[in-house]
Amino acid sequence: MQIVTKTIKISTKGNPDLINITDEVVDILNTSKLKKGSLTVFVVGSTAAITTFEYEPGLRRDVQDFFEKLIPSNKNYHHDATWGDANGFSHLRASLQGPSLAVPFDNGKILLGTWQQIVLAEFDNRSREREVVVQVIGE
Amino acid sequence: MQIVTKTIKISTKGNPDLINITDEVVDILNTSKLKKGSLTVFVVGSTAAITTFEYEPGLRRDVQDFFEKLIPSNKNYHHDATWGDANGFSHLRASLQGPSLAVPFDNGKILLGTWQQIVLAEFDNRSREREVVVQVIGE
Amino acid sequence: MQIVTKTIKISTKGNPDLINITDEVVDILNTSKLKKGSLTVFVVGSTAAITTFEYEPGLRRDVQDFFEKLIPSNKNYHHDATWGDANGFSHLRASLQGPSLAVPFDNGKILLGTWQQIVLAEFDNRSREREVVVQVIGE
Numbered sequence: 579m580q581i582v583t584k585t586i587k588i589s590t591k592g593n594p595d596l597i598n599i600t601d602e603v604v605d606i607l608n609t610s611k612l613k614k615g616s617l618t619v620f621v622v623g624s625t626a627a628i629t630t631f632e633y634e635p636g637l638r639r640d641v642q643d644f645f646e647k648l649i650p651s652n653k654n655y656h657h658d659a660t661w662g663d664a665n666g667f668s669h670l671r672a673s674l675q676g677p678s679l680a681v682p683f684d685n686g687k688i689l690l691g692t693w694q695q696i697v698l699a700e701f702d703n704r705s706r707e708r709e710v711v712v713q714v715i716g717e
Numbered sequence: 718m719q720i721v722t723k724t725i726k727i728s729t730k731g732n733p734d735l736i737n738i739t740d741e742v743v744d745i746l747n748t749s750k751l752k753k754g755s756l757t758v759f760v761v762g763s764t765a766a767i768t769t770f771e772y773e774p775g776l777r778r779d780v781q782d783f784f785e786k787l788i789p790s791n792k793n794y795h796h797d798a799t800w801g802d803a804n805g806f807s808h809l810r811a812s813l814q815g816p817s818l819a820v821p822f823d824n825g826k827i828l829l830g831t832w833q834q835i836v837l838a839e840f841d842n843r844s845r846e847r848e849v850v851v852q853v854i855g856e
Numbered sequence: 857m858q859i860v861t862k863t864i865k866i867s868t869k870g871n872p873d874l875i876n877i878t879d880e881v882v883d884i885l886n887t888s889k890l891k892k893g894s895l896t897v898f899v900v901g902s903t904a905a906i907t908t909f910e911y912e913p914g915l916r917r918d919v920q921d922f923f924e925k926l927i928p929s930n931k932n933y934h935h936d937a938t939w940g941d942a943n944g945f946s947h948l949r950a951s952l953q954g955p956s957l958a959v960p961f962d963n964g965k966i967l968l969g970t971w972q973q974i975v976l977a978e979f980d981n982r983s984r985e986r987e988v989v990v991q992v993i994g995e
Contacts, residue, residue: 623969629814636795656914673909682852691762713960722866775934821991830901
């Protein structure tokens with residue numbers, strides 16, 4: 579049993595940037611040479627999240643519309659008064675969606691569906707340099 | 718330390734089918750003979766999700782009502798135009814709820830609460846043959 | 857590779873109590889002496905959840921306001937009729953947010969962001985004695 583921990587660095591454009599990181603995650607799995615086990619994808623920070631969806635332009639807009647309606651970016655939040663950075667909506671969205679995803683692999687293949695991509699959701703109200711930790715545990 | 722990976726196959730009736738898979742997950746844990754560690758439950762595909770709740774008829778209706786109100790099935794979504802399959806709502810619900818759940822076990826017992834069942838949530842707008850991967854890592 | 861499983865016991869005040877458990881989780885990691893791997897934080901029970909956010913008073917209120925608006929505590933739910941305990945909203949919130957969080961660590965350090973705390977969200981409508989399982993897998 580082995581543990582491989584790598585970090586993907588990604589420049590985002592700020593909310594509502596949705597970035598497909600499946601290829602980068604699979605590259606790390608392939609390089610690890612591990613054949614069965616689980617990988618954890620974890621975004622460091624409190625204004626971004628990890629999710630999975632079919633990465634195509636229509637659904638990207640749907641996801642963006644959904645979050646804008648559920649947790650509007652033009653509303654005032656108590657958090658905004660704390661730091662004056664007006665990104666309360668970013669924190670709320672990130673907390674709800676969550677920073678972490680576990681995906682099993684077997685026979686050296688990640689067990690995602692064909693239309694199930696791993697996506698970094700940038701919710702912050704400015705561009706960011708993101709670190710996504712990919713940790714592979716297996717043999 | 719060992720890794721056991723099994724797949725549960727489940728025929729669903731389409732949205733809003735909620736299926737209790739706790740017994741199947743526990744069976745896999747018991748068969749693995751592993752005594753301590755963690756198991757990952759992961760549904761393959763982008764229109765279903767894994768969650769936990771008290772699996773009783775009243776709460777099942779509440780969960781169904783909640784998703785229908787939050788992400789209505791009779792609304793139009795951009796994704797619907799991409800494939801013409803009118804299941805944009807299914808994708809959005811699945812992305813929000815998430816495909817993956819990690820549960821620890823110890824002394825050979827899964828550490829769920831008494832009223833905390835593992836549930837496959839089918840959001841797609843038609844019946845599906847689902848694959849749920851259960852991976853046990855431990856010793 | 858080793859597995860360390862510990863339980864944190866926490867007295868909550870009932871909904872909408874939000875408790876920062878990052879220090880307790882890091883203590884368990886430090887005591888384990890493991891240097892690289894992943895830890896799972898899992899709350900036992902179906903009316904509480906685990907999330908991450910910047911733990912400051914403004915954002916705590918935002919999270920509380922968000923859940924109160926999305927899944928009101930003063931509404932009637934089908935679940936309430938099942939047990940007569942009027943906490944249908946607690947179950948719905950817990951199911952949506954989820955009981956489980958995986959966080960990687962490396963060089964003996966948990967890979968959380970500076971403003972990314974691990975939070976136990978108590979949604980039940982009364983005070984509870986909670987058990988949060990922290991399981992460290994690594995070497």
